Amino acid sequence: MQEYRRDQRGNHKSMGPDNFTAQSEKTYVGYRNVVEELRKRILPASSVLIATHDYPDPDCLASAWGIYHLLRHWGIENPVITFGGFVGRSENRTMLRVLGMKVKPLVVVTPTDFERVILVDTFPASGNLSLPTKARTDAVIDHHPRANSDSTSFFCDVREEIGATSTLVTQYLRAAHCPIPETLATALFYGIKTDTRDMSRNVSHEDLECYRTLFDWVDHRLLSRIEFPDRDVEYFRMLHRAAGNMLLLQKVGYTHLGLVSTPDHIAEIADLFLSLETLEWTIVSGVFEDQIFYSVRSKESETAGQKAQLIARRLNGSGGGHSSMAAGRIPMSGLPENRVRERFIEVIENEFGVSRHDVESLITGQ
């Protein structure tokens, strides 16, 4: 169904593809064949599962929701969006609530019940995807670097040069002439905004173009509620712990959060403390469900993904990501907490060429 808004003169403004300017059309026209290929791979189907990575971020949630709209546009009645773990960050929980997005945790979904499975913002068998490996895969839409570029039997559109999967999905929707309601525009815009850190990292001209186009369709009041959410007490306790444990190893800031109520907090702290002026890198670790989750962020270097992989390799886990933001996880295997912290400091010394003999605490008097 086409949705409408009024412009400043009180006239209805269409949010459908008729709005696209000739110039913006150029960027999505190349997606027509891609979308057609996806349609052929998925249809006919009466049940489709859209799966994204564990502990989902705004980009994968928005992408999944965009694909949900596309499938509905193609006549599939009730696609299901699912993911492992849960939504932890206050912003992301608020996003689901105020935009009315319907999602189901993987624990209540039986993937084999679905005729088709589409993965967004993740790749089969990646470390951050809990979907059983025996589950079918019909399509993958992603922008994370792939471990290998072998050809696949499923529809596979992986574009590393694009800053957000939400950009790819926006292009799909436009190419398919699928109307984009205000709430979906808000989600996609927020997905692009967060994955590119407001157009400052991993950004391509397509991201910028979609960002501009979506901007006019966003419900800015709802967006503001998402970006400035209410927070629980746990958040402030965690902030206190993060600052208290923060070690400044010259240009690298490292903190171990201990047990966290959601792995999202680890990424959140890595983002937040990167603004400390003396730092080039932040690395944050924490323990969740007997695994060590960690995040790596960089200001200038483009090697965060490689560093996350190196850490994973050294500590027998899995990791990877983009040029300036990356993450991984390592099995705890009964390792005591202080050993976890010690191992991270050793790896940081080796991989970043810094020394613990030149370490400062963030909080004075410690």
Ligand SMILES: [Mn+2]
């Ligand atoms: Mn993404």
